[in-house]
Amino acid sequence: MAEIRxxxxxxxxxxGTLVDESSGLRAxxxxxxxxxxxxxxxxxxxxxxxxxELEQQRIxxxxxxxxxxxxxxxxxxxxxxxxxxxxxxxxxxxxxxAGQRLPPWDDSVAALERLxxxxxxxxxxxxxxxxxxxxxxxxxLRWHQALSAEAALAYKPAPxxxxxxxxxxxxxxxxxxxxxxxxxxxxxAQAKGMRTAYVHRPVEDPPTSSDVFDWRxxxxxxxxxxxxxx
Numbered sequence: 457m458a459e460i461r462x463x464x465x466x467x468x469x470x471x472g473t474l475v476d477e478s479s480g481l482r483a484x485x486x487x488x489x490x491x492x493x494x495x496x497x498x499x500x501x502x503x504x505x506x507x508x509e510l511e512q513q514r515i516x517x518x519x520x521x522x523x524x525x526x527x528x529x530x531x532x533x534x535x536x537x538x539x540x541x542x543x544x545x546x547x548x549x550x551x552x553x554a555g556q557r558l559p560p561w562d563d564s565v566a567a568l569e570r571l572x573x574x575x576x577x578x579x580x581x582x583x584x585x586x587x588x589x590x591x592x593x594x595x596x597l598r599w600h601q602a603l604s605a606e607a608a609l610a611y612k613p614a615p616x617x618x619x620x621x622x623x624x625x626x627x628x629x630x631x632x633x634x635x636x637x638x639x640x641x642x643x644x645a646q647a648k649g650m651r652t653a654y655v656h657r658p659v660e661d662p663p664t665s666s667d668v669f670d671w672r673x674x675x676x677x678x679x680x681x682x683x684x685x686x
Contacts, residue, residue, distance in 0.1 A: 534552075
């Protein structure tokens with residue numbers, strides 16, 4: 457097991473870990489289709505999320521050339537519009553940028569501020585460069601550096617995305633801590649030799665019984681306290 461005092465750089469996943477992606481998309485769908493009931497909104501949200509997941513997987517498997525999240529989100533918004541009978545171009549265009557206006561979790565902003573006083577802090581996201589810029593501004597997320605997987609023309613958990621963070625950190629991967637609310641994300645980081653910390657969020661991907669991550673926390677306050685108490 458790694459020693460927490462050995463960590464030099466902290467890397468955070470963004471979507472789902474620091475911002476509540478599901479709630480943000482759900483609110484945007486409800487705004488776009490206000491006559492829809494809760495069940496319909498959930499169906500539309502699931503349709504959006506499945507499309508994004510499938511297309512990123514297809515890209516990772518080599519079945520589709522790389523396109524960034526802005527293009528995939530336009531496609532997802534189009535699917536939602538088709539299912540909901542939405543035809544107004546301006547409303548559909550705004551819906552397509554919903555991923556740039558996601559709310560932070562309650563502990564995210566304060567945790568980043570505290571942690572950045574002690575460590576270099578990096579954001580590592582599948583969001584495109586432009587989407588990540590606008591998302592960070594909207595949610596009030598402040599980094600020493602924010603890295604988009606677009607720079608690697610790939611999506612996590614592709615190893616080249618984690619290599620972006622390792623190269624930027626400028627230290628051995630075992631001194632770089634990857635923080636995420638997705639077990640699949642941490643498995644990808646672990647495969648590159650990074651240290652891993654799972655942070656529980658209510659709607660994300662928890663570890664299985666076979667996952668062995670370095671640390672697990674109920675929230676970011678616990679993580680920051682552990683890292684700064686050394």
